[in-house]
Amino acid sequence: MSETGSEEVDPRTRMDALKSFLKLESAGGIILMFTAALAMIVANSPLSGLYDNLIDLPLAVQIGSLEINKPLLLWINDGLMAIFFLLVGLELKREVLAGELSDLRQVVLPALGAVGGMVVPAAIYVFFNREDPVAIQGWAIPAATDIAFALGILALVGSRVPLTLKVFLVSIAIFDDLGAIIIIALFYTSELSMTALMVALACIPVLFFLNRRRVTTITPYILIGVVMWVAVLKSGVHATLAGVVVALFIPFRGRTDEDPSPLKTLEHDLHGPVAFAILPIFAFANSGIPLLGMKGEDLLHPVPLGIAAGLFLGKQIGIVGFCLLGLKMGIARMPTGMNLRSLHGASVLCGVGFTMSLFIGSLAFENMGMDRIFDERLGIVLGSIVSGVVGYFLVRGSVSKSGESQN
Helix, strand or coil: CCCCCCCCCCHHHHHHHHHHHHHHHHHHHHHHHHHHHHHHHHHCCCCHHHHHHHHCCEEEEEECCEEEEEEHHHHHHHHHHHHHHHHHHHHHHHHHHHCHHHCHHHHHHHHHHHHHHHHHHHHHHHHHHCCCCCHHHHCCHHHCCCHHHHHHHHHHHCCCCCHHHHHHHHHHHHHHHHHHHHHHHHHCCCCCCHHHHHHHHHHHHHHHHHHHCCCCCHHHHHHHHHHHHHHHHHHCCCCCHHHHHHHHHCCCCCCCCCCCCHHHHHHHHHHHHHHHHHHHHHHHHHCCCCCCCCCHHHHCCHHHHHHHHHHHHHHHHHHHHHHHHHHHHCCCCCCCCCCHHHHHHHHHHCCCCHHHHHHHHHHHCCCCCHHHHHHHHHHHHHHHHHHHHHHHHHHHHHHHHHHHHHC
């Protein structure tokens, strides 16, 4: 990350920042629900033709011989989502240096849960699609968790939800995002253009130089980041990873102790646009599933069935199972205010894989045609809805039980 160690942070400051983050993510999750539902309505209304034409609208940018020509949907998925991944990278770096993940005692349980929550859903999907060499490419789709959606559902339970449960859910999602980044880099990369890849790699020492020289102005990092994004886009590696790389070189500290943190400032500035604009736009563009004419066998196709089962069953089996194993072995501890009931409820909420699952699905099946994409989105929506509804009632029940036991 080019910067190591952590600074002393007032626990009250960390707690205030965490509460602000949770409020923002919860509100963003509720907006995500609305935009996803709106896309479904539009895609199954007389406006469906307009919707399809909008997301397929060709847009081109050309400078000399360099041309980027993509439909609007891919500008959203490759361009706007790079900003989302920039924010994810900033959050990862902050959490490791001075956040919840800087204390190893608080890391073990959510880390184990995240690993189980990725491995078991992927295994379930592979079981359903093991004989289809094309469908097997979507193995990572149910491994993802949508933290904004999950926190939005958690917010509906009310203020009785213990903060430790929210922190546990956020920590799992952070590890989950890290896993998704690694998966995208290793398994969803097309044929490489070595020239473009060399240009992208050449940007890294420039970013390192800026960081080591304590350049705290964000503009140079963003300009180099744009060059890197174009190069990565042309290289065959997915362009959104450029956002993560740039984030790791944004300075955590200012030039003096009194100066604000450039990383925290940029993170704060990006949270609103990402939560209330970029992710809703992504959800609207990717959630328009045409349901008219859908048959019963469409629901039983191995792709949507494997995704839905992976999200709903795989997440809770993997998270609870790996967490119990850690607790039994004595290498992890249950956070204060949580119990097995609330742990189970949180694990089911992690089955809401909406945004990241849609994104990985678009990478897995982007060259397959609409039928395959339709299967993928159907499984994500079904698995996420069931996980969200069941998770809501489980968490609400665990909160009610704990409240009764205290009275």
